[in-house]
Amino acid sequence: MPLHKVIYLSNNTKLYLWKITEDFDVLFSQVKLKDSSLARLETMKSQSHQKGFLAVRMLLQHNDYSDFDLYYDEFGKPHIKPQNCHTKHVEVSISHSNDFSAIAISDQKVGLDLEQLKEKTVLIAPRFMDVSHLENLSKEEKIKKATVVWGIKESIFKIKNEKGISFPNHIFEDDFSFEDKKVTAILKFNNKEENFKIQFDSEEDYIFVCCFEE
Known part of the structure; x- marks a missing residue:
């Protein structure tokens, strides 16, 4: 299933929900992953977690980002790299629970x-x-x-x-x-x-x- 819903929390913050109905192979075939993400995916024992991980990348791609734009700091907090010098600073927060993955994208600090x-x-x-x-x-x-x-x-x-x-x-x-x-x-x-x-x-x-x- 494609994007489930976009929720406008404010003028500068949107929440994106992906309802996971696809099997692993379908999701895997539609995302591009950097080597470190592939390695992380392989360590996940639960297919639910694997699909949640991939669905988050689908949401990023929906917003013209990719796994290559996403990185984690030393504390495990996700960040999005600016795509060019003219791009406004972007904050991201990620969550997954069973049948849904979600990301919040904002220009201010956000927790989801x-x-x-x-x-x-x-x-x-x-x-x-x-x-x-x-x-x-x-x-x-x-x-x-x-x-x-x-x-x-x-x-x-x-x-x-x-x-x-x-x-x-x-x-x-x-x-x-x-x-x-x-x-x-x-x-x-x-x-x-x-x-x-x-x-x-x-x-x-x-x-x-x-x-x-x-």
Whole structure:
């Protein structure tokens, strides 16, 4: 299946979703990979991860980039090389979960997380969030909200990417309802406080969360 959806998060930020319905060979035949990416692909034991990896490259190609434009820094954070001296600086964040791959492209720092809705997220919620935020909600609402909170913390971590950041002890989201589609959060770490704006929504049985530095 081609590109599933483009979501306009702001004037300068777009989220691209690819629903993975192709088999591995179809995806592999349509992307060009540098040697290091081929080697990385071969180390992946799960075909789901392999297809997610390739689908991300399909999304890059949709945006006139390629695997050769994508590189990772020493902390594992993805970046896109400027294509020429006239190209504006571009930030990218990547996520994959089961049947979907996603990338967010922006001219500001962005963190993206994509998660499938699962009951397990509520079971492990005490490990990463203030569970009082789940009180008086239905089972379905608890799953959605806990998944958004996990995505908030994961997407903030993707922007900051600093060793020692703890989800429950350093990242705090304001309370929200799922219908809000946005919320603010704060990172308290290394004697510093940093604020973030969050946008979130659902697509089929998945939740996506995008975070931006204030």
